[in-house]
Structures are given as structure tokens and as C-alpha cells.
Amino acid sequence: MTTRLYIANDSAADSVGAEAVAGAVNAELEARGLDVELVRTGSRGLYYLEPMIEVDWGSGRHAFGPVASHEVPALFDAGFHEGGEHALGLGLTEDIPYLAKQQRLTLARNGLTDPLSLDAYREHGGLNGLATAVAASPQDIVDAVRESGLRGRGGAAFPTGIKWQTVLDQTDEEKYIVCNADEGDSGTFADRMLMEGDPFCLLEGMTIAGIAVGAETGYIYLRSEYPDAHETLNQAIDIARTDGWLGNDIMGSGHRFDIEVRLGAGAYICGEETALLDSLEGKRGMVRFKPPLPAIAGLFAKPTVINNVITLASVPVILARGAAWYQDFGQGRSRGTITLQLAGNLKQPGLVEIAFGVTLREILEDFGGGSASGRPLRAVQLGGPLGAYVAADQFDTEMDYEELAKLGAMLGHGGIVAFDDTVDMSAQARFAMEFCAIESCGKCTPCRIGSTRGVEVIDRIRAGTDVSANLSLLTDLCETMEQGSLCAMGGLTPAPVMSALKRFPEDFASDLLPVSLVDHE
Amino acid sequence: MASVSVERLQELIEEHAHREGALLPLLHAIQSEWSYIPAEVVPPITRALKISRAEIQGVISFYHDFREQAPAGHRIAICRAESCQAVGARELEQQLTSRLGVGPGATTSDGRITVDPIYCFGNCACSPAVRINDQLHGRVTSERLDELLDSLV
Numbered sequence: 001m002t003t004r005l006y007i008a009n010d011s012a013a014d015s016v017g018a019e020a021v022a023g024a025v026n027a028e029l030e031a032r033g034l035d036v037e038l039v040r041t042g043s044r045g046l047y048y049l050e051p052m053i054e055v056d057w058g059s060g061r062h063a064f065g066p067v068a069s070h071e072v073p074a075l076f077d078a079g080f081h082e083g084g085e086h087a088l089g090l091g092l093t094e095d096i097p098y099l100a101k102q103q104r105l106t107l108a109r110n111g112l113t114d115p116l117s118l119d120a121y122r123e124h125g126g127l128n129g130l131a132t133a134v135a136a137s138p139q140d141i142v143d144a145v146r147e148s149g150l151r152g153r154g155g156a157a158f159p160t161g162i163k164w165q166t167v168l169d170q171t172d173e174e175k176y177i178v179c180n181a182d183e184g185d186s187g188t189f190a191d192r193m194l195m196e197g198d199p200f201c202l203l204e205g206m207t208i209a210g211i212a213v214g215a216e217t218g219y220i221y222l223r224s225e226y227p228d229a230h231e232t233l234n235q236a237i238d239i240a241r242t243d244g245w246l247g248n249d250i251m252g253s254g255h256r257f258d259i260e261v262r263l264g265a266g267a268y269i270c271g272e273e274t275a276l277l278d279s280l281e282g283k284r285g286m287v288r289f290k291p292p293l294p295a296i297a298g299l300f301a302k303p304t305v306i307n308n309v310i311t312l313a314s315v316p317v318i319l320a321r322g323a324a325w326y327q328d329f330g331q332g333r334s335r336g337t338i339t340l341q342l343a344g345n346l347k348q349p350g351l352v353e354i355a356f357g358v359t360l361r362e363i364l365e366d367f368g369g370g371s372a373s374g375r376p377l378r379a380v381q382l383g384g385p386l387g388a389y390v391a392a393d394q395f396d397t398e399m400d401y402e403e404l405a406k407l408g409a410m411l412g413h414g415g416i417v418a419f420d421d422t423v424d425m426s427a428q429a430r431f432a433m434e435f436c437a438i439e440s441c442g443k444c445t446p447c448r449i450g451s452t453r454g455v456e457v458i459d460r461i462r463a464g465t466d467v468s469a470n471l472s473l474l475t476d477l478c479e480t481m482e483q484g485s486l487c488a489m490g491g492l493t494p495a496p497v498m499s500a501l502k503r504f505p506e507d508f509a510s511d512l513l514p515v516s517l518v519d520h521e
Numbered sequence: 522m523a524s525v526s527v528e529r530l531q532e533l534i535e536e537h538a539h540r541e542g543a544l545l546p547l548l549h550a551i552q553s554e555w556s557y558i559p560a561e562v563v564p565p566i567t568r569a570l571k572i573s574r575a576e577i578q579g580v581i582s583f584y585h586d587f588r589e590q591a592p593a594g595h596r597i598a599i600c601r602a603e604s605c606q607a608v609g610a611r612e613l614e615q616q617l618t619s620r621l622g623v624g625p626g627a628t629t630s631d632g633r634i635t636v637d638p639i640y641c642f643g644n645c646a647c648s649p650a651v652r653i654n655d656q657l658h659g660r661v662t663s664e665r666l667d668e669l670l671d672s673l674v
């Protein structure tokens with residue numbers, strides 16, 4: 001066989017030099033006149049090893065990384081493309097513990113294939129789910145999704161099958177599938193990685209959703225910070241249409257479904273599903289009152305399935321392998337896999353897809369490798385900017401929806417941001433309030449005004465002014481925000497603030513924290 | 522300031538006006554054409570989309586992306602969100618501010634560089650992230666930031 005080299009064509013890999021490495025590889029191939037093919041793939045998600053080169057000279061893929069472009073000639077000198085050894089060698093990619101210990105169901109193809117090669121997509125199991133779906137009844141598809149136990153991966157963890165059933169049950173002619181690709185949480189990048197690395201998987205999932213509920217139009221609402229994903233998705237849509245599994249007659253079944261990508265415009269709140277729908281309609285992204293549920297009156301007041309990228313991208317494998325197979329992974333009411341995104345101060349940041357039930361400690365230590373700085377990890381924010389901070393004595397918690405809820409924490413979209421012991425938790429609490437003030441849609445006073453007050457109050461505490469009185473004020477303010485906000489922006493901003501205060505009081509005031517306040521939450 | 526070609530504006534309006542929820546795609550198209558949303562585009566949009574001026578203005582001001590003034594020739598953003606904070610982004614921002622004399626949301630006094638306040642590029646596994654014009658840079662150290670800034674001078 002021809003020897004193949006693989007390098008990720010992923011925006012994060014590129015941010016650390018993958019494009020330059022690919023350029024250096026091409027230059028060497030030319031200069032040395034080698035008959036070696038360079039394939040650009042998505043990222044495996046082993047970001048701490050990016051830029052990574054994988055080599056297959058006939059005995060599986062061997063990884064080398066992280067590679068700097070100036071090291072490329074030395075790799076060729078060592079004959080790394082034909083089994084030669086080099087200090088950057090990591091052995092077989094599949095045997096790297098970080099990857100070997102994962103269960104890649106949804107992101108199974110990421111990093112293996114050229115994202116825009118349909119042949120490669122099919123070779124690796126793509127379109128089997130859609131083939132099952134076109135032969136099934138809508139109710140059968142919805143039943144399979146319900147039985148799989150899949151819950152929304154965007155944040156709220158609502159059972160996907162139940163949402164789809166509601167939309168299927170509506171008699172309207174027109175319905176919509178909307179993919180929430182706004183991925184605004186810091187510490188998250190799974191949606192991006194999938195859209196850049198395996199875009200057909202998302203398109204296939206949306207098409208199955210369309211057939212299931214009787215919708216003919218799908219929108220992907222993509223954050224504008226993801227220009228590469230935008231480009232890749234648009235190309236993938238064209239390819240799928242040309243191939244006949246998107247458009248007027250899906251796989252010859254008579255079903256119609258088409259997809260368009262729409263760009264957001266830099267507003268975190270547009271990740272909230274009803275604000276997103278308003279934004280898609282061309283308006284300001286204001287959160288709507290519920291009811292009506294989007295499933296009954298969503299986009300342009302039509303029944304609408306709105307799901308996260310990872311939720312939709314999990315559907316093809318569920319249809320292809322069966323609900324029972326999928327729900328065999330996980331525990332309790334958390335079935336299947338979670339896509340955790342390891343970020344912040346970790347030695348080995350990256351994407352970990354694994355069955356629910358893994359402990360936070362395993363994630364931070366076995367996968368994350370501890371802190372990047374070498375200092376002790378002190379705090380971890382779970383589930384994005386609206387998620388609680390947990391402290392080291394909580395790291396043995398099992399990662400599933402219910403176990404985390406017991407801690408007052410949530411999984412959200414799976415973001416895990418670690419901080420070492422240099423973190424100032426009162427600064428983190430301040431940031432949570434500041435972010436809410438910047439990103440609030442403005443509909444509710446506690447969220448809009450309360451967050452600005454929150455910043456001021458925390459500033460006074462940090463300055464040592466009337467600490468005790470201001471701490472009570474902060475607690476009251478958080479309670480008001482929790483109770484008086486329409487959506488989780490205002491409603492959950494108190495989670496990072498109060499968890500920081502409760503778990504790390506010494507960062508707010510060195511000695512005089514009233515015990516009653518600590519026990520408050 | 523770029524002057525708006527009426528013909529080009531009409532083309533963009535015709536291209537987008539028939540679409541569902543046309544306003545955002547149209548504003549994006551306008552901004553990528555002129556690098557900001559010039560005030561004179563509003564009345565023609567009002568007519569084409571049959572929505573009020575106040576509504577259009579409301580949309581432009583709601584979204585952080587839409588600019589009502591032309592930006593500088595170079596744009597730079599250091600991610601301000603948690604993952605990057607955990608590995609020194611606040612310090613990078615201070616370094617940037619002291620070097621350029623302006624912080625996020627402002628343009629340098631010579632009008633050459635605009636600093637954008639951005640919260641998360643989804644590059645969190647390669648934090649801290651810095652975007653210069655359209656190129657994203659990951660794992661940026663203090664020395665690297667200096668080099669990147671040098672390249673703009």
C-alpha cells in the first residue's frame with residue numbers, strides 16, 4: 001500500500017501550527033520524491049499532542065507529536081514514514097491510553113477520515129443510520145431515540161425522544177429541525193470538533209430527525225466564532241445534496257429535507273433555545289416565555305425540534321446500532337456517552353468521550369494528567385459559565401446528571417475547566433457576574449441589573465469594605481436572581497458565584513466570614 | 522470610511538431579502554462587504570424587509586459582532602473567558618493593554634489596531650487563545666504575544 005500521513009485540518013490544531021507542519025511535510029515529500037500521501041483529517045481530540053502526525057505504512061496508524069514544523073525534516077531523516085523511530089513517537093494511536101480508555105460512539109470517526117470524503121464516511125459506518133431511518137416509520141425512529149435514553153447534550157439534558165414525539169404529534173404542515181451550534185460555554189469545543197471533523201454525521205442526524213418528525217427544513221445556527229466549521233458544513237451540505245441524501249428525494253425514499261447554515265453574531269444568550277429562535281427569525285435574541293414549547297410553537301411559530309450538535313450527531317449511530325446497544329453504555333438515567341471537554345489548567349487538555357459514571361478525578365488525573373503548571377488543582381468549573389465550581393474534596397463524584405445535581409453542579413455541555421492554586425475565586429465569582437451583565441438579553445430586572453450590582457458588591461468585598469454586610473447583600477442578590485429570572489442565564493449565574501463563596505470563602509475575606517452565610521446555599 | 526455603493530447594496534438586499542429571517546444574513550453580508558454596518562444601509566433595508574428603522578437599529582446594537590464604525594486595519598482579541606483565564610489570559614490582556622495603550626473594545630490612538638472583547642473561540646484545549654485578524658493562535662505565551670504584536674508593527 002501507499003504510505004499515508006495524517007494531519008488534522010482542525011482550527012485548534014491549526015492554532016498551534018498544524019497548517020505549518022502540513023506545509024513542511026509537503027515540502028519534504030516533494031524534495032525527497034517520496035510516494036507518500038498526506039491526508040488532512042479532523043482532530044482526534046488529543047489536543048495536547050497537536051500538531052500530531054499519524055503515519056500508516058501498513059501496520060496501523062502510529063502517532064508522532066506534538067510536532068513543530070522545524071522538526072519535520074528530522075522525522076523524515078529518521079525514516080518515521082517507514083517504521084523508523086524518533087523521540088516524538090507515541091506508538092499506535094489507538095493504544096495511547098488517553099484514546100484507548102475512551103468510548104467513541106458519537107465522535108467515532110473524528111480524526112480518522114477526511115471530513116469531506118463521503119467514501120471515507122461510508123467506509124467508517126456513515127449513512128447506515130439514515131438507511132435504517134428511510135426504511136422505518138417515523139414512530140419507529142422516535143421510539144428508537146426514546147429507548148436509547150439519549151438526553152440533550154446542550155445543557156438541559158431533556159430526553160430527546162420525548163421532544164421529538166411532541167413534534168411528531170403536531171399536525172402542522174410545516175415543521176423545523178434546528179441545530180443549536182452556538183457552543184458559547186468556555187471550556188467547550190466538542191461541537192466545533194465534530195462539525196469540522198465529521199460534518200456529515202451532523203447532517204445525517206438532522207436528516208433522520210427531519211424524517212422522524214415530518215420536517216423538511218433544517219437550520220444549523222452556528223456561532224460566528226467558527227468560520228472553519230462554517231466553510232466545512234457548507235461544503236458538506238453541497239456534497240450530500242449532490243449525492244442524493246439531502247434535498248428532494250432522500251436516498252430515493254421520497255422524503256424531502258434540506259439544511260441551511262445560519263451564523264449567529266456574537267451573543268451568548270442566543271445559545272438559549274428560544275433566544276436562538278428569535279435570532280433565526282432575524283430579531284434580537286430575546287428569551288421567550290414558555291409555554292408554548294418550541295416543540296409546539298417554535299421557529300416562525302411552527303413545531304420545532306431544537307437540539308444540540310452532539311445530540312443530533314449521536315442519532316445516526318443509535319439508528320445504525322440500535323437503541324439497546326447505545327443505552328447499554330452509562331448508568332442510571334444517564335445513558336450512552338458524555339463528551340467531556342478538558343480545558344483550562346490541565347497538562348493534557350482534549351476531548352474525552354466516555355460512558356457516564358466516570359469520576360471527575362479519573363478525568364482530571366488519568367486523562368487530564370493534573371495541572372499544566374504542576375501546581376495542585378484547586379477548583380474546577382463544570383458545565384460552562386453558569387456551572388458551579390467544585391473543590392478538590394469533591395473530585396470523586398461520578399459524572400452523571402443526577403450525581404452532579406446532588407452537588408448543586410451540572411454537566412451542561414460537558415465543559416471542564418480546571419484551575420490551579422493560584423486562582424483567586426473571588427475574581428472568578430466577579431467574572432461570572434460580569435459575564436451575565438454583558439450577555440443578559442435584558443428581559444428580567446434581576447438578571448440585567450442584579451448582575452451589574454453583583455459586580456459592584458463583589459468589588460466592595462474584595463476591597464474589604466463592609467465585608468459582612470456586602471456578603472449578605474451578595475447572598476440576597478443571588479437568591480433574587482435565582483428566583484426572578486426567566487432563563488438559566490440569570491437563574492444559574494448564582495451557581496458559580498455562590499459555589500465559589502461557599503467552597504473558597506478565604507478568597508473573599510480572610511477571616512470574618514459568618515458561618516450562617518457559608519451554610520446558606 | 523468606505524463609501525457605500527448603492528448598486529452593491531441593492532444586490533446584497535436582493536440576494537437575501539426573500540430568505541426566512543433575512544435580517545441577520547443580510548447584515549452579515551453587509552459587514553463582510555464594508556467591514557462595518559454603515560448608517561446609510563438602514564433606510565433601504567427598512568423598505569426591502571418592511572421592518573421599522575428602530576427594529577433594525579435594535580438588532581444591530583444587540584449583537585456584539587455588528588460594528589457601526591469601521592474597525593482599524595488590524596483586529597486583535599485575547600479570549601477573556603474561563604479556560605483562558607486559568608492559564609494566564611488576564612496577564613496577557615494586561616500585557617496587551619500596556620503595550621497598545623488601549624484595552625478590549627477600543628482602538629489604538631494611531632487608529633491602526635482595534636482590540637475586540639471576545640469570550641471564547643472554542644479553542645479551550647489550546648488555551649490561552651489570541652486571534653489576530655482572522656488567524657487564531659493557541660497556547661500563547663507572553664513572548665509569543667510580543668512576537669505577534671511585533672508582526673503588526
Ligand SMILES: Cc1cc2nc3c(=O)[nH]c(=O)nc-3n(C[C@H](O)[C@H](O)[C@H](O)COP(=O)(O)O)c2cc1C
Pocket residue numbers: 151152153154155156157158180181182183184185268269270271272273274306307308309311312487488489
Ligand atoms: C444562557 C444559555 C445558553 C445556552 N447555550 C447553549 C449552547 O451554546 N448550545 C446548546 O446546545 N445549548 C445551549 N443552551 C441550552 C439550550 O437552551 C437548549 O436546552 C438546547 O439547545 C436543547 O438541545 P438539547 O436537548 O439537544 O441539549 C443554553 C441555555 C442557556 C440558558
Ligand code: SF4
Pocket residue numbers: 269287439440441442443444445447448485486487488489490491
Ligand atoms: S434571565 Fe437574563 S438572559 Fe434570561 S431571559 Fe431574563 S434577562 Fe434574559
